[in-house]
Amino acid sequence: MSQRALQKRIISATISAMDEAVADSLRKTLPAQTMGIGIADLGCSSGPNTLMVISEIINKIYETCSQMGIPLPELRVSLNDLPGNDFNGIFMLLPEFYRNLEKENGVGPEGCFISGVAGSFYGRLFPKMSLHFVHSSSSLHWLSQVPPALCTKAGKHLNKGKIYISKTSPPSVLKAYLSQFQTDFFAFLRSRAAEMVAGGGMLLSFMGRSSPDAAAEVGSHQWELLSQALMSMVLERRGSTLSMPPTTPHAEEVANIVEEEGSFIINHLQGFEIDWDGGPTNNDDDNNNNNVVNGFENLSRGRRVAKTVRAVVESMVESHFGRDIMDELFRRYGELVDQYFSKTRAKHINLVLSVTRINSCY
């Protein structure tokens, strides 16, 4: 639930960028299309955020078509995530979603078809030229694998004592993470290029960093603190072999890869700050939402971060260190974060990238 709160804030902050991207791609592709519109949300996860995103996209399409004075085309909406995602949870919400769609937008059962697609977006997921708009939020910072270069043949771990990049990581570690991101993001773009029509738009939002120096970024300090918490539990020998997959690329690195892949032009690429826990909550809106039911808002900020991070990395950490240490680990982690917050304002940088598929000879 707490992880969703953070993702919800990120999505909310990117909504106007997304609206613009949707409208833009429609104007570029609609005159030519005859077979309805294909929309995909990649890394859709499960829960209320999932349907909130596509609801927003559908509303925007509806609005744009009204402005253009054309009838609403048939909508094909695909929700994608890895095979382990809880799709059943999303599907149970669909009958009501369709009913609301009809009530609010007059979109009947022949107007919108929502499907689930399970698979890795670092490869092909959809038929050629079937998509007009692609959205992805809070997913592209997860690499397809831990950089293999982090383990030499001798099995000696390069990033010993760390679970991510930190100030004292050797340059080869930074290089390994960057290289993996480059490979992954390139594969992502290449796959989408085949699947999108010319003029189609893509809006991607993921964790990044503002400084070109991979080790300087405060955002990665979150992982540094988790590493410290692990160390403090005298797990040094085991601690040195766990490397976390998430990565925070710099905007320039991202732009370079887009240019190199060559199928997309960048409309804009921006970063905005977001607090590690989604931000302090002083206002009534937040107090009225679901988080209050969990008592989330009443926790210290450090413990909120701990809950958020735990929801994301639990399976990885648990499979490495076992279940017994988890509660204690994240308790200590929460304390370290509280201490850190008392000294600095800790934020992620969230990158928002909007691109358009150019004409091609595919």
Next chain:
Amino acid sequence: MDVEKVFHMKGGVGDTSYFNNSSVQKSVAEKMKDITLDAIEQMYVTLRPRNLGIADLGCSSGSNALLYIKRMVGTVEKAAQSVQQAAPEFRVCLNDLPTNDFNTVFQALPDLYQELKKGRNNDAPSVYVAAYPGNFYGRLFPENSLHFVYSFSSLHWLSRVPPGIYDEQGMLLNRKSIYITKNSPTEVCEAYAKQFRQDFSLFLKCRSEEVVTGGRMVLVLTGRSSPDFYCKDNIFAWELLYQSFNILVSKGKVEEEKVDSYDVHYYGPSREEIEDEVRTEGSFKLDRVEMLKKETDCTSSGAAIAKTVRAVQESMLSHHFGEAMLDELFDEYGTLLDREMAKEAVTFIDIALVLTRL
């Protein structure tokens, strides 16, 4: 009781799951294999689509769904070779009610993709699988997006328990049973038949908007071998289940009123009823109708059949009765089945249809 919200095959991969107890359905599909693969091959050779849309309606959560995909892809690839055309992109649409356990199917997908790639270099088939949750008694897919539809062992499930089995006061006309029996009044039989006609007609109409001209449908459902409503091969299994309930009632494990108020949303049509409805609805022509008979023999196990029925009926039963009595109910059912099968072979009828979109 809203069927759409409650009805689903038993999910997961446990001992009583559909995943591990759908081999009866599998043996139906094995027989259907030739019919189905022939139909998809003929369709492909005629239409030769570059992007081929296939839909499985009522895919459930078992391993059958992915097995069928593999077979169909293989058949179409061979057909494409034989007409010197590049294999198409495959768009596979798996449909079932939103309450279906799709997660289990998805978790098995990576293995399917691996198998499709095995031994191939760069020419592995391009197969894109998506799940479309929804009720097939309504629109599910974009217009003209499908070339081949198949539905195995799903169309005998009605959209609801026929309202016509209750009189104006809401009293059940079909006492002492959960389905049609030799003692059921005519109004009850006709109510079931009418519901089937309405549902099947709506099914055909919706598919007619989604399937391209020349596209094929292969449908299999349990049915009965004669126009007579009281045909044994169809109502037998339900009668035994009702008797199992009675045993539990006599032991005080289940209340009699609960049993009296339970009715299945099922109908096994006759060949004539199906042919009539296809003709009336008018969007498809019937290319082929096969009556597939399955007879039990001395090796048949009552317990195994009971498990199959359980995987299919469990969601409705536990909604109505709770879970506690299920084990005992199906123990009794298995025993009754064994006893009946020892007396004489029991026959089950499946009706297989091949239709072409006009």
